[in-house]
Amino acid sequence: MTKTPDTVLITGASGGIGLELALEFASHGFDLILVARREAELEALAKRVRREHGVRATVVPADLLVPDAAANLVKTLEGLDLVVDILVNNAGLMDMGGFANLEVGRHERLLQLNVVVLTSLTRRLLPAMLDRGRGRIMNVGSTSAFQPVPSMAVYAASKAFVLSFSESLSEELKGTGVTVTALCPGITKTDMYERAHGEHDVVQNIPGSFLSSVEDVAREGYEACVAGQVLVVPGLPNRLVASAVQLYPRWLVRTVGGFVGRRSTR
Numbered sequence: 403m404t405k406t407p408d409t410v411l412i413t414g415a416s417g418g419i420g421l422e423l424a425l426e427f428a429s430h431g432f433d434l435i436l437v438a439r440r441e442a443e444l445e446a447l448a449k450r451v452r453r454e455h456g457v458r459a460t461v462v463p464a465d466l467l468v469p470d471a472a473a474n475l476v477k478t479l480e481g482l483d484l485v486v487d488i489l490v491n492n493a494g495l496m497d498m499g500g501f502a503n504l505e506v507g508r509h510e511r512l513l514q515l516n517v518v519v520l521t522s523l524t525r526r527l528l529p530a531m532l533d534r535g536r537g538r539i540m541n542v543g544s545t546s547a548f549q550p551v552p553s554m555a556v557y558a559a560s561k562a563f564v565l566s567f568s569e570s571l572s573e574e575l576k577g578t579g580v581t582v583t584a585l586c587p588g589i590t591k592t593d594m595y596e597r598a599h600g601e602h603d604v605v606q607n608i609p610g611s612f613l614s615s616v617e618d619v620a621r622e623g624y625e626a627c628v629a630g631q632v633l634v635v636p637g638l639p640n641r642l643v644a645s646a647v648q649l650y651p652r653w654l655v656r657t658v659g660g661f662v663g664r665r666s667t668r
């Protein structure tokens with residue numbers, strides 16, 4: 403009997419890391435459920451993976467910031483009779499600059515998408531994976547999860563949540579057949595990076611060796627996810643920095659971060 407391909411749900415699949423993860427999973431024969439707001443981009447991606455890889459791709463346009471978005475998305479999936487074997491919580495928002503200068507309410511949207519929706523989708527889709535005794539969850543964090551980042555205070559804190567939540571859950575689920583992976587990329591050339599690059603000198607001065615390609619991030623994320631690896635930091639320079647900050651005293655890491663970060667908050 404031929405095995406039915408596993409189905410991967412990817413949030414934020416209309417661009418950047420999410421789109422590239424979709425291409426990576428499709429190239430290995432996985433069926434896709436593509437979620438984001440921009441329907442035309444999702445349809446174009448679905449058409450491309452059907453043509454190039456012969457996989458099934460279902461487009462589910464959704465604004466994950468509307469109230470009850472996670473519950474409604476799961477209801478839509480049930481209506482379409484779609485089973486999620488792999489959940490990739492990728493959609494996210496980023497902010498740079500002084501916290502006091504952030505548009506009021508912007509931090510709430512960031513926390514809602516990066517933290518609340520990610521947790522809620524995981525909570526809603528996990529029980530069926532446990533019943534089947536198999537599944538994968540991959541949460542997209544960031545290297546900003548490993549230390550405080552002055553000038554990105556809310557974003558870094560949201561990614562610290564993603565890392566902590568993913569590591570805790572991966573231990574809770576040991577032996578169940580369901581694994582949890584935290585994909586923690588460094589700065590990656592996507593629209594998110596281009597927006598920050600256009601607005602902040604500090605981003606323009608980042609050495610090229612610290613810039614990851616979206617293809618490398620997606621490949622390393624895919625491999626870690628299917629292998630059930632708990633944590634993956636794509637790129638050697640990022641891995642070295644993420645490890646080094648664990649070795650230095652917290653006050654020193656914070657102070658160096660403050661020195662760099664304050665320049666972009668004023």
Ligand SMILES: NC(=O)c1ccc[n+]([C@@H]2O[C@H](COP(=O)([O-])OP(=O)(O)OC[C@H]3O[C@@H](n4cnc5c(N)ncnc54)[C@H](OP(=O)(O)O)[C@@H]3O)[C@@H](O)[C@H]2O)c1
Binds near residue numbers: 419467587591
């Ligand atoms: N780029 C980096 O340097 C970097 C580094 C580390 C971690 N990350 C993380 O990687 C993930 C992807 O980032 P990226 O760089 O690929 O960003 P991106 O190019 O800005 O793409 C973000 C994706 O999220 C979707 N999205 C945003 N708001 C949404 C909403 N309200 N409802 C549904 N979908 C929404 C967008 O689709 P629509 O606009 O169509 O809705 C888009 O597909 C994020 O979690 C980010 O924090 C990025």
